[in-house]
Amino acid sequence: MKFKDIIGGISRSESVKDVYISLFSILLALIIGAFLIFLIGSSPLQAFTVMFDGAFGSVSNIANTLTKTIPLIFTGLAVAVAFRCGLFNIGAEGQLYLGAFFSVLTALKFSFLPAFILLPVAILGGIISGMIWGGIPGFLKAQFGTHEVVVTVMMNYIGINITSYLVNYPFKAEGWVAQTDIIPTAAILPKLIPKTQLSAGLIVAVIAALAVYFLLWKTDIGYEIRAVGENPTTAESGGINIKKNISLAMAISGGLAALAGVTQSLGVYERFIDGFSPGYGFTGIAVAVLGRNHPLGVILTALLFGALETGALKMDRVTEISNDLVIVIQGLVILFVAAPEIIRSILKRRESQ
């Protein structure tokens, strides 16, 4: 399969253009970032070298980068799937908390299960809770026309605070910290590289991305989801049930978002910790936008964001530049992607010259 075929689930030429727009946005953001570093009075070259080294300079650095990449792949995929159905899932954050908590709870409550079953069951418990949490706003939209953005935003608060309550009171482990008991070893995602935090969650993430690609572009189920997203009235006159697909897409989206929390809890913390997510669900929106709602794009963007974050930690340590700069760069990338007209006009001007 050619590269073009892989990225071009729907259309070849369009997605090639999409890729250019994303790449160009990243480049532009880095250039402006470099200029800012220059203004501070530091060397942009040194800063970027340090960052790159921090992200990819050693096995443990790479492991850290990949660890940060995993949850972003899941939340990015979650937002992308909903978006392909014409829905904006802002609720990934709440969904991942639900997923994390219930996978941990499943692992704790079903610890009597044989080792090789416990892990899949715990993951499944998380996915199902996320699917329900994501499916609710989908169902409400399908049945009553409530706007999914409003409902998912509200359900973020509910989700985050319910899990917070549960971990602060009924399921709190002994001690000062609001966290559950540690899960049985059998429920822990195995480490890919010893002495790092990188777990088999990475494999789950890649499988999830492949599965999303396959579902959306190779099956009739995905065709219906995309058809509703592209033009609901045309889909309807082709005999496609719009309501069913809205609920389904949101449930799938919720399940994917949940996996971000599941892999963090079962792979990194080995328990549920109150407020563990630094906003993976929201960053997932940016990841999906920059990745043009395509699984491959999502993986690459998640990797970029992961690398920027680990790189920033080192930059912060070694140079006098604050790691806040990375947030600025991320913001700029999103700005340029979200305002593709800017990029398009720049690219067009170059073309016509």
Add this chain to the structure above:
Amino acid sequence: MPLAIEMKKITKKFPGVMANDKVNFNVEKGEIHSLLGENGAGKTTLMNVLFGLYKPEDGEIFLEGEKVNIKSPKQALEKGLGMVHQHFMLVNRMTVLENIILGMSNELALNKKEHKRSINELAEKYDFAINIDEKIENLSVGMKQRVEILKTLYRGAEIIIFDEPTAVLTPGEVEELYNILNMLREQGKTVIFITHKLNETMEIADRITVLRNGKKVSTEKKENTNTNKLAQLMVGREVDFEVDIKEKDPGNEILKIKNLELLSDRSETIDLSVHQGEIVGVAGVEGNGQLELEEMIMGLKKVETGHISLSNKEITNTSTKERKKMRIAYIPSDRHNRAVFKNFTIKENILLGYHYKSPFCKNHIIQEEKLREHSEKIISDYNVKTPNSGQLLKNLSGGNQQKVVLGREVSQKPEFVLAAQPTRGLDIGAIEYIHNLLLDLREDNKGILLISADLNEVIKLSDRIAVLYEGKIMAFKDKKNFTRNEIGMLMAGEMVENEV
């Protein structure tokens, strides 16, 4: 006559298509020049090249004898070129005055009074009865078009290009537009009139340039040509304006509509039936229940009162999917919102409605190869102009998009065909093609319900005609028992007092 515009050997390529192939195009100063061609012939491309929206691979442009290199519409405007688009570029919430001066002022403080005075003067000069303080949203389509014309004039346009200007107008408004065009010519302006309608061309143009497949075929003076000749130049072969429809005995009843209420605010109901091997035409001015009829038959709109049955099976409350399974082919009146996915490939468009069924889908997995073969077959059978079935649908012209829709629906061997406004907005070649296709389906003993606002089309194709007015069928009988005049009167809601 001096030349206002001279375009020499313009060549513009798009992926897989030669949109303009060494086109020479001359417009004399002060004439109305019609640029005639089917959809996809390259008319719009040529004008976009002139306007600096596209950069041609080859060719030169001269304005009033001077070579120019226009890079943007803004530059085109500075050189005295103005364009009135088919879809108006107006801000609905703003007034006529505000729309006209929008974006053209360089002054720090806007001198509205001064602008108002000069625009009013201009409007008077051209006899535009227009209140320039009115908001755009309160204007009729014809008035909006005048605002567009006024806009170009106020910006100093000497050459005005009209892109299919009559497509959105009522017959009365078309007449008024002709008056305006003549007035513009009298004032020494040059007019280019893009169209695919022959009658319009013959009515208004001084000279006519015909494009076909991206090439210039000929430039004719109006006096030296006629609609038949032009049609031949446009399509490249003889066109049948009349068809002989073979007499044919209809078979069993396939669609039966009983006591169906189309418009909920009137307590009128209709009865309608379609037999195998016949075309039933529903004539009428749009908005009299056509859309409701179409959507109720397809299950896209809930039936409040009445019954619909297909092949003797009641389908009044079944889902669209179930109905499609009963072999209905559906050609929706609203192609953009009911029939196609613009950002999907041709293949993916052909899959719609059959995406869950063998042979295109097995165990939920889409059979790419089967779909591709089928799509390529439709492309060649239905003469769709495209390099391959992997192209995006939006890259096709309207007529070719419609052929994809027809191909999708008809290739699944339907028993009943619901064709709503099947040729609207299409060019002669495509219309002729679609008409023949419907007649072939009739020959093949399919039942066809043709809903069309084009009276000529209904009269040409139908065996029986029903005239729809305000949700009610005014008359429903064999075509030969109607006169054209009678149908016209019924369409306007006038009862005809003769044999019952």
